[in-house]
Amino acid sequence: MQRCSRCILPETYPDITFDTNGVCHKCHEYDLKYASRDYAKRGVELTCIAEWARRQGKRFDCIVPFSGGKDSSYTLYVCRKQLGLKVLAVNFNNGLRTPEALINIEHICQVTDSAFVCYGPSWQTMRKLYRAFFLATGQFCVPCDMGIWATVHRVAEQYDVPLIVSGFSAQIESRGPKIYSYNDRLFQTIASRILTKDEMRDFLSLSPARKIARRLKRGRVTRYRRQISLPEYMNWDDAEIKRVISQELGWTPRADGSSDHIDCCFAPMKGYFNVQKWGFGEKTTKYAAMTRHGEITRDEALTRAQRDESRNIDSAIADFKRRLDVTSEEMVAAKSRTHLEFL
Numbered sequence: 545m546q547r548c549s550r551c552i553l554p555e556t557y558p559d560i561t562f563d564t565n566g567v568c569h570k571c572h573e574y575d576l577k578y579a580s581r582d583y584a585k586r587g588v589e590l591t592c593i594a595e596w597a598r599r600q601g602k603r604f605d606c607i608v609p610f611s612g613g614k615d616s617s618y619t620l621y622v623c624r625k626q627l628g629l630k631v632l633a634v635n636f637n638n639g640l641r642t643p644e645a646l647i648n649i650e651h652i653c654q655v656t657d658s659a660f661v662c663y664g665p666s667w668q669t670m671r672k673l674y675r676a677f678f679l680a681t682g683q684f685c686v687p688c689d690m691g692i693w694a695t696v697h698r699v700a701e702q703y704d705v706p707l708i709v710s711g712f713s714a715q716i717e718s719r720g721p722k723i724y725s726y727n728d729r730l731f732q733t734i735a736s737r738i739l740t741k742d743e744m745r746d747f748l749s750l751s752p753a754r755k756i757a758r759r760l761k762r763g764r765v766t767r768y769r770r771q772i773s774l775p776e777y778m779n780w781d782d783a784e785i786k787r788v789i790s791q792e793l794g795w796t797p798r799a800d801g802s803s804d805h806i807d808c809c810f811a812p813m814k815g816y817f818n819v820q821k822w823g824f825g826e827k828t829t830k831y832a833a834m835t836r837h838g839e840i841t842r843d844e845a846l847t848r849a850q851r852d853e854s855r856n857i858d859s860a861i862a863d864f865k866r867r868l869d870v871t872s873e874e875m876v877a878a879k880s881r882t883h884l885e886f887l
């Protein structure tokens with residue numbers, strides 16, 4: 545199988561193209577967007593944004609969507625310890641948080657002296673959704689992603705918080721629309737079959753018109769709210785992030801040693817379904833991104849991806865089938881389904 549000669553993306557990556565040197569289009573995209581980025585300048589911009597948030601004089605300067613995972617823990621650290629912002633950490637209970645995520649949430653909110661809000665629909669609601677999305681599209685992550693952002697925006701509105709700072713890294717996590725993307729339409733088409741209108745509200749952000757109506761009702765003037773992704777403003781180095789959160793925050797990794805997706809005990813399943821469908825999983829895209837970024841060598845990326853994506857996850861598969869009431873036949877059928885027709 546052909547792989548990019550610079551990162552490790554395989555020829556099965558949807559819509560991949562290689563130049564005459566065998567370098568893939570994602571590597572060229574990275575060079576255009578990130579390689580020459582001036583992070584000193586970006587750092588100054590970040591300080592200006594923090595200043596702006598403080599000037600609004602609200603109870604909280606910013607919200608950090610907080611899963612207890614590596615990136616969001618580091619984001620909380622930067623916002624509190626480096627930028628000195630008054631932070632409200634917001635967690636979405638997806639019903640699948642690992643014990644380590646809960647430990648980190650509790651401990652890191654204490655260490656960083658951050659306020660904390662958690663919201664989650666009932667497990668029965670989440671379970672129905674995960675099952676329905678898996679059967680219809682072959683993946684189950686959309687309800688959680690929708691729920692996180694709807695919760696964050698609702699809490700921002702409720703506490704009138706001017707800034708949202710997330711630790712989502714497009715450099716690392718970009719998987720392309722054919723593998724993973726979602727929108728309100730996809731969610732509504734599938735969820736409206738099983739949820740009431742009220743239950744749907746937990747997953748959909750308010751429309752701009754409804755936001756304005758709410759603010760007017762409370763006698764508030766419509767004001768600009770900013771949302772930024774921290775990795776766009778600083779060098780997002782995986783090893784350095786792990787060092788800081790372990791030393792400064794006492795961050796706990798997953799029991800299996802993995803530092804990814806601590807907020808989801810079904811994370812190994814996500815990787816498994818991607819490998820089944822595309823021949824590679826998220827570990828490959830992650831290590832490919834780290835190679836581009838110069839954090840690890842190409843050989844190291846290959847070794848790590850092959851090791852991580854060939855782990856035995858039989859017990860995770862059994863747990864997934866049991867908890868979502870999915871049969872072996874349904875597992876096989878889901879492989880040929882895609883979310884694209886719903887977008």
Ligand SMILES: [Zn+2]
Pocket residue numbers: 548549550551552553567568569570571
């Ligand atoms: Zn490449």
